[in-house]
Amino acid sequence: MPQAPDPLPTPAEGGFYPMVFPIDTDPDNYHYSDTWGACRSGCNRGHLGVDILTNGVKGYPVVAVADGTITWTADPCCALAISHDDGWKSYYIHLNNDTQNPDGSYSDDGAQWYLPGIYDGAHIERGQVIGLVGDSGNAEWVTPHLHFELWAPVDLDADNWRDTHQAINPTPHAAAVDGIPLDPEEGERPCAPGVCAPFGLVELAVEQKGATVDQFRLEPIRLQLRGNRRLLQGVLRITCL
Numbered sequence: 005m006p007q008a009p010d011p012l013p014t015p016a017e018g019g020f021y022p023m024v025f026p027i028d029t030d031p032d033n034y035h036y037s038d039t040w041g042a043c044r045s046g047c048n049r050g051h052l053g054v055d056i057l058t059n060g061v062k063g064y065p066v067v068a069v070a071d072g073t074i075t076w077t078a079d080p081c082c083a084l085a086i087s088h089d090d091g092w093k094s095y096y097i098h099l100n101n102d103t104q105n106p107d108g109s110y111s112d113d114g115a116q117w118y119l120p121g122i123y124d125g126a127h128i129e130r131g132q133v134i135g136l137v138g139d140s141g142n143a144e145w146v147t148p149h150l151h152f153e154l155w156a157p158v159d160l161d162a163d164n165w166r167d168t169h170q171a172i173n174p175t176p177h178a179a180a181v182d183g184i185p186l187d188p189e190e191g192e193r194p195c196a197p198g199v200c201a202p203f204g205l206v207e208l209a210v211e212q213k214g215a216t217v218d219q220f221r222l223e224p225i226r227l228q229l230r231g232n233r234r235l236l237q238g239v240l241r242i243t244c245l
């Protein structure tokens with residue numbers, strides 16, 4: 005039976021869980037903020053993890069933060085949990101399930117998500133690729149991101165899995181191993197200027213000669229622009245302010 009670290013490291017005590025960052029790519033390619041406990045599903049539940057956004061890009065490698073065994077995989081798609089050898093647990097949600105096209109884009113076909121060697125019961129090493137950043141599950145039509153959770157062991161002998169572990173705010177632990185740590189004042193790990201659109205203000209520019217936009221409707225991912233009583237086939241440019 006794996007033993008929990010004693011005492012549990014807590015950020016308040018200056019301790020951080022010894023992990024690697026769950027996405028293996030240049031720090032310029034992602035950003036996140038501390039949304040622990042934030043409203044989800046109409047405030048029927050609080051956010052139990054950290055959402056690491058990848059500037060609209062799918063496919064960055066998601067890696068195991070510690071050695072462990074895959075003890076849960078979502079059916080039919082596309083998430084998994086790793087029970088660490090030290091008794092902790094981590095969850096990785098919204099893994100990519102879309103086929104990559106030859107030009108690098110993704111088809112949104114939801115065809116498959118398991119990488120070779122990734123299955124329920126597989127032992128995984130810290131830093132091993134377990135999936136790719138995607139928009140599966142309830143992130144479909146939302147920007148690609150990894151929802152990452154970190155659960156501390158409470159009573160590993162408990163019968164109910166809900167009693168064996170307790171979710172903790174993973175944000176400061178992830179930030180501790182990130183190349184660009186969280187801003188302690190803002191609780192944000194900002195994106196690199198000009199390369200992405202964070203939540204909030206965006207600047208829209210439509211390029212179409214002889215037309216003006218007099219109405220727009222923002223849907224979960226599709227932006228429809230109408231001008232001169234017709235749908236504009238413009239270029240949408242989103243700039244980080």
Ligand SMILES: [Zn+2]
Pocket residue numbers: 051053054055151152
């Ligand atoms: Zn999330």
